[in-house]
Amino acid sequence: MNAVNDSRQNFYAGLQQGLEGLREQGLFKPERVLATRQGAEVLSEDGRKLVNMCANNYLGLAGEAWVAQAAAKALDQYGYGLSSVRFICGTQTIHKQLEAALAKFLGTEDCILYAAAFDANGGVFEPLFDENDAIISDALNHASIIDGVRLCKAERFRYQHNNMADLEVQLQAAAGKRNKIIVTDGVFSMDGTVAQLDKICDLADKYQALVMIDECHATGFMGRTGRGTHEHHDVMGRIDIITGTLGKALGGAMGGFTAAKKEVIEMLRQRSRPYLFSNTLAPSICGASLAVLNKLSQTTELRDRLHANTSYFRRELGKLGFVIKPGMHPVVPVMLYDAQLAQKYAQRMYELGILLTGFSYPVVPMGQARVRVQVSASHSLEQLDRALHAFKQAGQELGIPKKPEV
Numbered sequence: 320m321n322a323v324n325d326s327r328q329n330f331y332a333g334l335q336q337g338l339e340g341l342r343e344q345g346l347f348k349p350e351r352v353l354a355t356r357q358g359a360e361v362l363s364e365d366g367r368k369l370v371n372m373c374a375n376n377y378l379g380l381a382g383e384a385w386v387a388q389a390a391a392k393a394l395d396q397y398g399y400g401l402s403s404v405r406f407i408c409g410t411q412t413i414h415k416q417l418e419a420a421l422a423k424f425l426g427t428e429d430c431i432l433y434a435a436a437f438d439a440n441g442g443v444f445e446p447l448f449d450e451n452d453a454i455i456s457d458a459l460n461h462a463s464i465i466d467g468v469r470l471c472k473a474e475r476f477r478y479q480h481n482n483m484a485d486l487e488v489q490l491q492a493a494a495g496k497r498n499k500i501i502v503t504d505g506v507f508s509m510d511g512t513v514a515q516l517d518k519i520c521d522l523a524d525k526y527q528a529l530v531m532i533d534e535c536h537a538t539g540f541m542g543r544t545g546r547g548t549h550e551h552h553d554v555m556g557r558i559d560i561i562t563g564t565l566g567k568a569l570g571g572a573m574g575g576f577t578a579a580k581k582e583v584i585e586m587l588r589q590r591s592r593p594y595l596f597s598n599t600l601a602p603s604i605c606g607a608s609l610a611v612l613n614k615l616s617q618t619t620e621l622r623d624r625l626h627a628n629t630s631y632f633r634r635e636l637g638k639l640g641f642v643i644k645p646g647m648h649p650v651v652p653v654m655l656y657d658a659q660l661a662q663k664y665a666q667r668m669y670e671l672g673i674l675l676t677g678f679s680y681p682v683v684p685m686g687q688a689r690v691r692v693q694v695s696a697s698h699s700l701e702q703l704d705r706a707l708h709a710f711k712q713a714g715q716e717l718g719i720p721k722k723p724e725v
């Protein structure tokens with residue numbers, strides 16, 4: 320092999336250069352290594368005790384013993400895995416039970432499981448819509464929705480984020496199409512913004528469009544009984560398709576789902592590629608998810624505690640002079656505006672025993688850098704106070720940004 324002329328050599332050199340570029344621009348994402356199970360408090364690999372304020376563990380279930388025990392019971396009864404896709408020999412009673420329980424919880428006719436919500440979104444559009452149809456998508460929708468839309472031949476219309484006037488313009492632009500579907504995240508994870516589903520459903524009625532929501536940051540705790548953003552906005556029964564994850568509030572392992580009318584789900588079982596060509600969900604995850612849904616249907620205690628913790632944290636952080644994106648969601652974006660400051664802030668907080676993440680361009684718009692806090696039902700007041708204290712100290716050391724003049 321002649322290394323100099325070998326184009327494979329160039330391939331690897333190109334990758335090295337690309338990675339170096341990411342590092343130089345401060346865009347390289349290192350991975351924090353935890354030595355414990357997920358929870359309100361974790362130990363880092365080097366033995367540092369940290370209050371965890373950046374997990375999607377909204378209800379605190381990821382590290383709960385009773386959830387793991389429910390998984391262990393299913394593991395015992397149904398085994399480790401199926402070595403099959405669903406339609407060959409990968410469907411057990413527990414998969415059907417979970418699909419029925421999810422449909423009931425969400426208020427839909429039926430439900431289909433996937434290995435991840437990324438797959439649910441990736442496989443939902445192509446079997447249901449074609450070039451005669453229109454998909455009208457919020458500009459800030461999750462990457463998996465964007466990829467799913469790309470795999471489908473329908474014409475894409477994009478409306479400005481959360482902008483109902485522009486949504487209406489796009490609905491008018493799509494007027495000639497056969498089927499129209501409006502697609503939005505129920506809650507947007509960078510800002511904690513809640514989609515205006517009441518207005519979206521009214522516009523959908525006016526223009527005879529279907530509505531799809533991605534409930535990954537909502538299922539289990541949004542709305543009076545935790546059903547999701549559709550309950551929060553009182554539009555249960557007016558949403559055509561709901562996608563969501565088992566990997567966040569509902570226990571944190573992995574797995575996703577699509578919930579909708581029977582004929583939608585039946586068609587997805589026939590045609591959705593990530594369902595047809597990927598392995599069935601492990602039965603232990605089904606067992607734990609069933610136990611979680613059962614608990615959440617009996618009591619709103621966890622959801623209530625999450626919202627109480629969130630109000631407390633938002634209020635106290637505001638008192639310290641931080642600029643927080645207003646709202647009610649447990650995603651609390653603390654605005655620092657400057658990318659380097661956001662990095663430094665997250666690092667200083669880590670030293671002070673608080674785990675959180677800084678986000679800057681291109682994940683959020685230029686000049687909108689921030690650290691994002693995610694409150695959990697499992698945070699004790701003492702842990703929240705520890706985080707607030709660290710925020711104050713780091714704020715004094717690094718300077719708390721005031722809202723910039725506009």
Ligand SMILES: *Cc1c(COP(=O)(O)O)cnc(C)c1O
Pocket residue numbers: 434435436437438440461463504508533535536563564565566573574575
């Ligand atoms: C996390 C997330 C997903 C992906 O969920 P997985 O089950 O982890 O694949 C999809 N959509 C949104 C809005 C998310 O936040």
